[in-house]
Amino acid sequence: MQANTMDYARQQDGQDEIRHLRNLFVIPSKADLASKTIQTPSSGQSGAGERSVYLCGNSLGLQPSLTRSYFEQYLNTWASKGVYGHFKDIEDSNLVPWLHVDDDVKDDMANIVEALPSEVVIMQTLTANLHLMMASFYRPNRERYKIILEGKAFPSDHYAVDSHIRHHELDPADAMILIEPKSKDNPILSTEYIKSIIDKHASDAALLLLPGIQFYTGQFFDMPGLTAYAQNKGLTVGWDLAHAVGNVPVQLHEWNVDFAVWCTYKYLNCGPGCIGGAFVHERHGEVIERAAGPHGESRFEYRNRLSGWWGSSKASRFAMENEFHPIPGGAGFQLSNPSVADTTAVKASMDIFKQTNMQALRKKSLKLTKYLEDLLDELAKEQEKTTGDACFSIMSPRDPQERGAQLSLLLKPGLLDTVMHELEEAGVVVDERRPDVIRVAPAPLYNNHEDVFLFATHFRHACEAAKGAKSGAKASAVMVDGGKEDKGWSEIK
Numbered sequence: 001m002q003a004n005t006m007d008y009a010r011q012q013d014g015q016d017e018i019r020h021l022r023n024l025f026v027i028p029s030k031a032d033l034a035s036k037t038i039q040t041p042s043s044g045q046s047g048a049g050e051r052s053v054y055l056c057g058n059s060l061g062l063q064p065s066l067t068r069s070y071f072e073q074y075l076n077t078w079a080s081k082g083v084y085g086h087f088k089d090i091e092d093s094n095l096v097p098w099l100h101v102d103d104d105v106k107d108d109m110a111n112i113v114e115a116l117p118s119e120v121v122i123m124q125t126l127t128a129n130l131h132l133m134m135a136s137f138y139r140p141n142r143e144r145y146k147i148i149l150e151g152k153a154f155p156s157d158h159y160a161v162d163s164h165i166r167h168h169e170l171d172p173a174d175a176m177i178l179i180e181p182k183s184k185d186n187p188i189l190s191t192e193y194i195k196s197i198i199d200k201h202a203s204d205a206a207l208l209l210l211p212g213i214q215f216y217t218g219q220f221f222d223m224p225g226l227t228a229y230a231q232n233k234g235l236t237v238g239w240d241l242a243h244a245v246g247n248v249p250v251q252l253h254e255w256n257v258d259f260a261v262w263c264t265y266k267y268l269n270c271g272p273g274c275i276g277g278a279f280v281h282e283r284h285g286e287v288i289e290r291a292a293g294p295h296g297e298s299r300f301e302y303r304n305r306l307s308g309w310w311g312s313s314k315a316s317r318f319a320m321e322n323e324f325h326p327i328p329g330g331a332g333f334q335l336s337n338p339s340v341a342d343t344t345a346v347k348a349s350m351d352i353f354k355q356t357n358m359q360a361l362r363k364k365s366l367k368l369t370k371y372l373e374d375l376l377d378e379l380a381k382e383q384e385k386t387t388g389d390a391c392f393s394i395m396s397p398r399d400p401q402e403r404g405a406q407l408s409l410l411l412k413p414g415l416l417d418t419v420m421h422e423l424e425e426a427g428v429v430v431d432e433r434r435p436d437v438i439r440v441a442p443a444p445l446y447n448n449h450e451d452v453f454l455f456a457t458h459f460r461h462a463c464e465a466a467k468g469a470k471s472g473a474k475a476s477a478v479m480v481d482g483g484k485e486d487k488g489w490s491e492i493k
Helices: 006-014 019-024 030-034 065-086 098-113 126-137 155-167 191-200 223-232 340-353 358-387 416-425 449-481 487-491
Strands: 120-122 146-150 176-179 205-211 236-240 259-262 277-280 287-289 300-302 392-394 407-411 431-433 437-440
Touching: 006 358, 006 449, 065 098, 065 340, 098 120, 098 277, 098 340, 126 155, 126 236, 126 259, 126 277, 146 155, 155 176, 155 205, 176 191, 191 205, 191 223, 205 223, 223 236, 358 392, 358 407, 358 449, 416 437, 416 449
Parallel strands: 146 176, 146 205, 205 236, 236 259
Antiparallel strands: 120 277, 259 277, 287 300, 392 407, 407 437, 431 437
């Protein structure tokens, strides 16, 4: 059976051991996406309406069907219990009292990132957590003050690094070391190349900050290798896992990572702007209690951080004493009480992740992304044969172990707008990065081979339409410039 057929795709989906998880998500129908009003979605488990092809989990994951029911429980508790919702157990609810919402989900999150539960904390948002971690872990001195990060880091990471350097009255032009690709034609950063940059600045760098997966190319960096290498050179190592958590297996404790931060709205499917997460290795979260000093010194010895009342022990929170009793581990880095609404969404997500594991998800992800790659390679060959040139190339690493659930496609100049329009009209949702890149992400929790096949089919038509539109635009320009057509022709787009 040929791979580029719907029958093949459906056969592969029939062999998928975790295909039932797809039914736990609300997949928008084409009508939902096209509608200009907000209505109760017509898709989801009801199956009403032709479903869209949603391959944009690297930007915003789909809504778990549990989320709506859990939110109703949260809202009903708030409405009927008021402030008592903080403390009282509700027998017919899946949710814990609000005082414990962060603790309720951290064990499940720790399983996803393979860390000790005490090392993981659910708090704040991605960039806020990055700032909090850098406030504790970036301590420049005369000898070591530089921060190494990739030149194409997500802008918020770049802004955070820049601001901390300036906060210490240093010059970013000197203290910020950017790892740039060797050439514009190849954006992939090899492990050996990154190590060479570390070597070059080993004597004066204080911190290495990299993404687990690069948002633009989908490259999965060698986290254990780079962590060990940089630490052996005396650097602290932090990771931004925005595109890695819930996407690829990581072992934060085993890999001896100093700290990591992440969001929850991509592959974790917790909703736009939802609460984030952080990891602090146990060696950095130790708290030692000692006898009180004669001049009111703190009884606690711990790694300095920006502190807030939720990071203080539960026994001290409501005592209203102005002495910080840090919780050991990651929880001691918390500031304010977490959003119960946000953590309710995290709870819904974790209750789906508990039905599988990252190894099973990675196994399916590798298969889905390889199928996408194979179909795109076949399409590129077809385009080269018929027109002499393919309208796209794959930017992401070709080694499956060096990428996550994403292929980034570099389109020929001038094609992006038409390609995106055609895909949207067909009910296909992907992400664009101007001027010429689309990112396609088959998320293994809810995507399948049929989704990938449908994308490839619609992408073929979108490329044809885009090349036709571009050819038409060129013809129009030639005729107008040559004075061979009247003024009205120039208005045709």
